[in-house]
Amino acid sequence: MELDLDNAVVRLCSEGMRAESEGKPEDARRLFDQAWAERGDDFDACVAAHYVARQQDSPEETLLWNAVSLHHANATGDGRVLEFYPSLYLNMGASHELLGDPSEAARYFRLAADHAGDLPRGPYGDMLRQGIADGLDRVTR
Numbered sequence: 045m046e047l048d049l050d051n052a053v054v055r056l057c058s059e060g061m062r063a064e065s066e067g068k069p070e071d072a073r074r075l076f077d078q079a080w081a082e083r084g085d086d087f088d089a090c091v092a093a094h095y096v097a098r099q100q101d102s103p104e105e106t107l108l109w110n111a112v113s114l115h116h117a118n119a120t121g122d123g124r125v126l127e128f129y130p131s132l133y134l135n136m137g138a139s140h141e142l143l144g145d146p147s148e149a150a151r152y153f154r155l156a157a158d159h160a161g162d163l164p165r166g167p168y169g170d171m172l173r174q175g176i177a178d179g180l181d182r183v184t185r
Contacts, residue, residue: 053084054091056076056078056082057075057076057079057094057095060073060075060079069099073099076099079091079095080096085120086117087116087122087124089116090114090116090125090128090132091113093109093113094110094113094128097109103139104143107139107143110132114136117132127163129162130159130173130176131156131172133159134172134175134176137151146183153179153180156172156179157177160172
């Protein structure tokens, strides 16, 4: 996915990911929350909620934010989120798996697999494709 760093929400989420990778989860959470506060449209809300979900204190809150992100992706109404759907569905599946609902997890992992063709080539796409396959394997044994 091509990142538009001129978009304040995308920039804040990118900075939050950097903070996460530097072992600064409090900074990451603050940046993701700021991105949510600055959202301007459904695309921004989808992106911000996707990252806010990463810093939640409970699996239930993570599922809620993943669902918010998916809702806003669906409301975007254009192609900006196509490459995002596999990750959104993967996260929904992981949330349901963590909460002990393997059938719902499998449903979302299958949706992620159905959208995997929209993933870019390269390490990011490969990582998500592997995550989808692993998730399906875990919940459909």
